[in-house]
Amino acid sequence: MLITSVEEEISIPFENGNEVLKISDGINGNLTIQEIPIISALTNNVVPENTQSDLSELISNLEEEIIGLKSKQKDLDEKRRGLLNKILDFKGSIRVFCRIRPLLWSNISKNDDPVVVDLDKVVVKSAGSKKGFDFDKVFCQNSTQEDVFVEVEPILRSALDGHNVCIFAYGQTGTGKTFTMDGMNDQPGIVPRALKELFHYASLHSTASVTFSMSMLEVYMGNLKDLLAPKPTRRAYEPVSRCNQLNVQVDAKGVVEIEGLTEVPISDFSKANWWYTKGRRARATSSTNVNDVSSRSHCLMRITISHHGGAPEGQARTSKLWMVDLGGSERLLKTGATGLTLDEGRAINLSLSALGDVIASLRRKRTHVPYRNRKLTQILRDSLGNESKVLMIVHISPVEEDLGETICSMSFAKRARGIESNQELPQEIKQLRQKKIAELSDEMREAEEEYQKARDQLQKAESLLSEKKQVNAVACDSTEDEEKITDNTKIDSKEIVDTPCDSEKPTKRKSLPHYMTPTAISRLRHSASERQNHYAARVLRSGTRSSMQLSASQSLSFLEPRLKAVLQSASRHHPDKAAKNVPTETQNCNNLEPKSASSARNKPVTPSLVNSKPTYIRHRRRMSNLI
């Protein structure tokens, strides 16, 4: 072993003379990550007991911190839910919005004045008179899909919080119901945005695991069609069946189930979007097969949200989110249709009227709610009353020639809101309510921000914990290995000293010539390299650079005293050489007198044992002794 300077550098020549490890003293802190695995191979077979106990303490502290953060997250989430619920209660669990479609190129030349927006009021001018309709929110012609979604978002959260939710698009044909719900590729509507948001939101709020499944159906002339069902195999002579056998069932708890309806699990947004596109196509296909009926059917999409956390084992709490593109409401009035078209129009109007009756009854808190009147209201029964939230977006056209239908839609909205225009709340109460809502919204935002902070802290603590656990596991393995190696080393060094020189006990070595048997240092190197590989594999498995850095810093933290001690030990055994920095005289082991193992250990080490074999053993033993 060549010691140039205690403070500078140590060179450890290996058996083949090629692998010379230069370790800077560590005082200057100039060890690099690349050096660490080698250093670890030399040094990490023992972690100081105090370091290990520190590590264990740190791990238990982190575990405690994680428990605390999780419970903080839970509390904050509950607080946020409570606040959201209060806000929605203030706003009303049944809300009615109005969206005015912009003028289309086909009616650009027409008069666009009959509909005027005044805050949350739509004023309709007809035959020289004005009539105002109040809404919870009005979206004017230049409102974007984003503007609409911002107002829809809280109700989605409510669905994630466990409430049943219904979002309806209502209005005359061509007023933009499908545009609002589906949108276009560059202007996605509520459904694709909601799907994205659900997955995003569920990923952020990981306190309870949430899974989603999707169903889509169409209500046509009072019959149901499963839009996600596999294509039926049909013989050529069989007529195309528009509707499947779906039965609406209500259990004792009032939960509605549609027997036979396809329900697909959706694990991410792309899968959800795939099924959604498939459902829409099925609807579109049926419209071409059966003579353009899409606008005269109701298209319903149901997302079932299952909350697995918190509930007793095996019982997931479920909530339903319905997004409904209702059939156009004008055909009967406008076209004076006959035959099938008349029947379709009648069916739509009847079910829309039934929906209006149900919503109005709920709004007025009537004891009897007429759910059973139509298939549409039967299906939505458990998602319209009690703790459910309802959002109706009424679509109107800005064109004068559609004024008749516009007034019809407004009347429907007014009925759904359950408040007569002249009985609207006084302005002061409205303002007070707005103020309260704003306060609650601020409080909710704060709770949400705190939740996000706690979530970030939790993520950091969890990743740190996993790193520390890995380091601890490696350290524990290494300590066990070191114990084994220390035992082996004792035997090996005894063999090195005794075996070749002990002419009375050569029996075990007889089968192989001496130069073919593994030397102690090669065995040690093999074992060290195995540990190094094992360690490297662990680090790689952990997949984090920081864990490597952590190991590095750990190695560094106890490397310096070790090396110093080794050097001190070496200078104790080689006082002359250490002082003069002169290599010892080369001696051949065979030339040595047979010695006992203990005397061999005490003897000054010479480079004759392939320059450093005993030194290496001694070096390692000294380091472990130090620790």
Ligand SMILES: Nc1ncnc2c1ncn2[C@@H]1O[C@H](COP(=O)(O)OP(=O)(O)OP(=O)(O)O)[C@@H](O)[C@H]1O
């Ligand atoms: N807010 C809007 N901005 C831009 N274009 C719109 C908007 N609303 C509707 N449109 C356009 O108006 C046309 C009719 O809209 P849409 O098909 O959504 O109406 P609809 O009420 O769903 O009709 P139907 O009842 O027949 O299904 C479409 O070309 C659509 O792109």
